Amino acid sequence: xxxxxxxxxxxxxxxxxxxxxxxxxxxxxxxxxxxxxxxxxxxxxxxxxxxxxxxxxxxxxxxxxxxxxxxxxxxxxxxxxxxxxxxxxxxxxxxxxxxxxxxxxxxxxxxxxxxxxxxxxxxxxxxxxxxxxxxxxxxxxxxxxxxxxxxxxxxxxxxxxxxxxxxxxxxxxxxxxxxxxxxxxxxxx
Amino acid sequence: xxxxxxxxxxxxxxxxxxxxxxxxxxxxxxxxxxxxxxxxxxxxxxxxxxxxxxxxxxxxxxxxxxxxxxxxxxxxxxxxxxxxxxxxxxxxxxxxxxxxxxxxxxxxxxxxxxxxxxxxxxxxxxxxxxxxxxxxxxxxxxxxxxxxxxxxxxxxxxxxxxxxxxxxxxxxxxxxxxxxxxxxxxxxxxxxxxxxxxxxxxxxxxxxxxxxxxxxxxxxxxxxxxxxxxxxxxxxxxxxxxxxxxxxxxxxxxxxxxxxxxxxxxxxxxxxxxxxxxxxxxxxxxxxxxxxxxxxxxxxxxxxxxxxxxxxxxxxxxxxxxxxxxxxxxxxxxxxx
Numbered sequence: 001x002x003x004x005x006x007x008x009x010x011x012x013x014x015x016x017x018x019x020x021x022x023x024x025x026x027x028x029x030x031x032x033x034x035x036x037x038x039x040x041x042x043x044x045x046x047x048x049x050x051x052x053x054x055x056x057x058x059x060x061x062x063x064x065x066x067x068x069x070x071x072x073x074x075x076x077x078x079x080x081x082x083x084x085x086x087x088x089x090x091x092x093x094x095x096x097x098x099x100x101x102x103x104x105x106x107x108x109x110x111x112x113x114x115x116x117x118x119x120x121x122x123x124x125x126x127x128x129x130x131x132x133x134x135x136x137x138x139x140x141x142x143x144x145x146x147x148x149x150x151x152x153x154x155x156x157x158x159x160x161x162x163x164x165x166x167x168x169x170x171x172x173x174x175x176x177x178x179x180x181x182x183x184x185x186x187x188x189x
Numbered sequence: 190x191x192x193x194x195x196x197x198x199x200x201x202x203x204x205x206x207x208x209x210x211x212x213x214x215x216x217x218x219x220x221x222x223x224x225x226x227x228x229x230x231x232x233x234x235x236x237x238x239x240x241x242x243x244x245x246x247x248x249x250x251x252x253x254x255x256x257x258x259x260x261x262x263x264x265x266x267x268x269x270x271x272x273x274x275x276x277x278x279x280x281x282x283x284x285x286x287x288x289x290x291x292x293x294x295x296x297x298x299x300x301x302x303x304x305x306x307x308x309x310x311x312x313x314x315x316x317x318x319x320x321x322x323x324x325x326x327x328x329x330x331x332x333x334x335x336x337x338x339x340x341x342x343x344x345x346x347x348x349x350x351x352x353x354x355x356x357x358x359x360x361x362x363x364x365x366x367x368x369x370x371x372x373x374x375x376x377x378x379x380x381x382x383x384x385x386x387x388x389x390x391x392x393x394x395x396x397x398x399x400x401x402x403x404x405x406x407x408x409x410x411x412x413x414x415x416x417x418x419x420x421x422x423x424x425x426x427x428x429x430x431x432x433x434x435x436x437x438x439x440x441x442x443x444x445x446x447x448x449x450x451x452x453x454x455x456x457x458x459x460x461x462x463x464x465x466x467x468x469x470x471x472x473x474x475x476x477x478x479x480x481x482x483x484x485x486x487x488x489x490x491x492x493x494x495x496x497x498x499x500x501x502x503x504x505x506x507x508x509x510x511x512x513x514x515x516x517x518x519x520x521x522x523x524x525x526x
């Protein structure tokens with residue numbers, strides 16, 4: 001993989017840091033009039049998800065990370081791996097539990113997810129911003145009691161738990177924002 | 190098919206949007222008005238506008254400043270000579286002062302061979318002025334007056350470099366050993382490889398820009414003065430405390446806006462510092478720079494006691510317009526120039 005000098009740093013560039021692929025979020029060139037130049041960089045580690053700040057001496061080079069995003073449709077899980085398919089080439093890729101992390105609760109069959117590959121292996125899976133899931137369990141809620149209660153918890157078919165308004169019932173399909181984990185609306189039929 | 194088209198068109202499409210200036214008409218108007226106000230400010234104070242060359246035989250020796258360099262093939266000696274684009278018009282303006290020009294100012298382009306950033310473009314506009322008979326305190330007051338005129342700021346805060354470190358980091362920048370500086374960098378999450386290989390000044394400058402700067406000059410400009418003597422190549426050393434130089438910087442809303450000092454007038458001391466710079470360059474594996482002999486001869490003739498300051502016009506405009514990148518105030522920044 002190519003090396004990148006700090007002059008090439010910009011948001012979105014993928015570099016290696018402490019043996020882990022990272023995404024540059026922000027890059028600020030710091031150069032006091034009478035001093036040495038530095039690049040202050042905000043970085044997200046792509047495997048651990050940790051965000052940190054790192055300072056480089058300007059002109060320094062770092063190793064690039066062979067990271068690419070690919071859009072794949074979720075097929076099924078065999079219990080250990082989660083299988084995805086490229087809808088154009090029908091090529092399949094299996095991601096493990098670690099790559100899924102918390103996001104496995106938003107996987108819906110046939111939904112197109114963004115799979116981030118590092119050296120060809122999946123390291124993260126990002127579900128679509130909105131998914132539609134069926135409520136498998138929620139308290140019936142009292143009729144008419146809808147004023148400012150903040151809703152009730154509902155368990156969805158994937159095991160995810162979200163807060164829903166009192167009028168939404170078991171068996172209904174709802175739309176959820178996967179970034180915040182919040183109820184958006186009843187699904188459009 | 191789509192991919193093939195994309196590649197063949199890339200070269201032309203890459204330039205399709207980059208012919209345009211990165212400024213708004215509003216920003217261009219603001220620059221014209223700003224320049225008019227600055228010229229009025231100096232006319233009212235009987236400071237003479239001058240021009241000096243941007244392309245010179247001499248250049249700065251400072252280890253952290255690099256000039257663009259070119260070869261001149263038409264020199265009367267018959268052999269090619271090196272010429273440098275000036276990083277500031279300082280040497281030539283001081284030659285004018287030595288020739289009894291009196292108070293002078295200049296608005297010109299300055300060039301630095303360094304990276305681009307939110308606050309940096311390799312070619313930028315500088316306002317530099319010199320006041321014979323002023324010390325750096327009187328000059329700070331005049332810079333403050335200019336900021337009040339152009340940015341309508343409240344009167345500035347003033348503190349020493351030492352006070353700033355004491356207040357925001359709790360250490361003394363003049364006496365703390367390197368181990369304390371390293372410990373402070375860790376305490377403020379300055380995460381850099383092999384920090385112990387940084388020079389003492391680089392450690393101080395990192396601490397200053399990461400910890401002190403965000404905490405000063407937010408509401409009103411802040412003048413920091415009495416920098417460590419090692420961070421002032423052309424300033425006099427303070428008479429009472431030889432650890433510090435009579436140098437000041439102005440910070441406002443995250444920008445390092447101006448740098449000024451009592452001008453060193455001793456030719457021999459200046460020559461010693463230039464040679465010292467070149468020795469540092471050699472030790473770092475950088476190329477050494479020619480010393481500006483015209484400038485040193487002028488100092489030998491005699492520089493009147495004076496204070497001078499350089500102020501970044503583009504940054505001043507950024508602050509006036511409240512924009513976050515220098516590209517918003519420079520019509521064609523270097524990457525599309």
